[in-house]
Amino acid sequence: MITMKNIIREGNDTLRSQSKDVAFPLSADNKKLAQDMMTFLENSQDQKIAEKYHLRAGVGLAAPQVDVPLNMAAVLVPGPEGEDPSFKDVIINPVIISHSVQGAALSEGEGCLSVDRDVPGYVVRHDRITLRYFDTNGEQHKIRLKNYPAIVCQHEIDHLHGTLFYDHINKQEPFSMEDDDLIIE
Ligand code: SB7
């Protein structure tokens, strides 16, 4: 079971490395990794389990965060109360094949399970993306995402390239943005 002990923190070089593509069919190890990462997200979003194991709630987890430099990330974005998740999959070898010019940032800024401090500021990303990825069965998907799920996938894909959310924050003016950027509540 993945817990906070398995998640590496800023300062560890793996978080700054370019991850490698995953080969198909998945090895037994990589299949287990994918499952364990998704289970971590499910556990972290279950109040009882999260309390018991001291898990910080997460909507995504990238393989390099558990010190495995592979192009794989689990994403679990909850839907409206009582409804299905708005996005749930393990995205493997993901590529953003196109994106909107429209920028968007979360009003609250971002956080990261690998960063044990608040770093305030807008993280301006693409509001809409077209994402190509493979699932754990080796099936290829091409999907359009917008708003929060698009932001989360960009945060995870950044991890695969060694980028952390605060790299995008303007150092002089953390809450500056272009007039036409969207703010997502
Ligand atoms: C806010 C939080 C996340 C993504 C986008 C906005 C995910 C936080 C958990 N992670 O550290 C996953 O990499």
Ligand code: NI
């Ligand atoms: Ni993160």
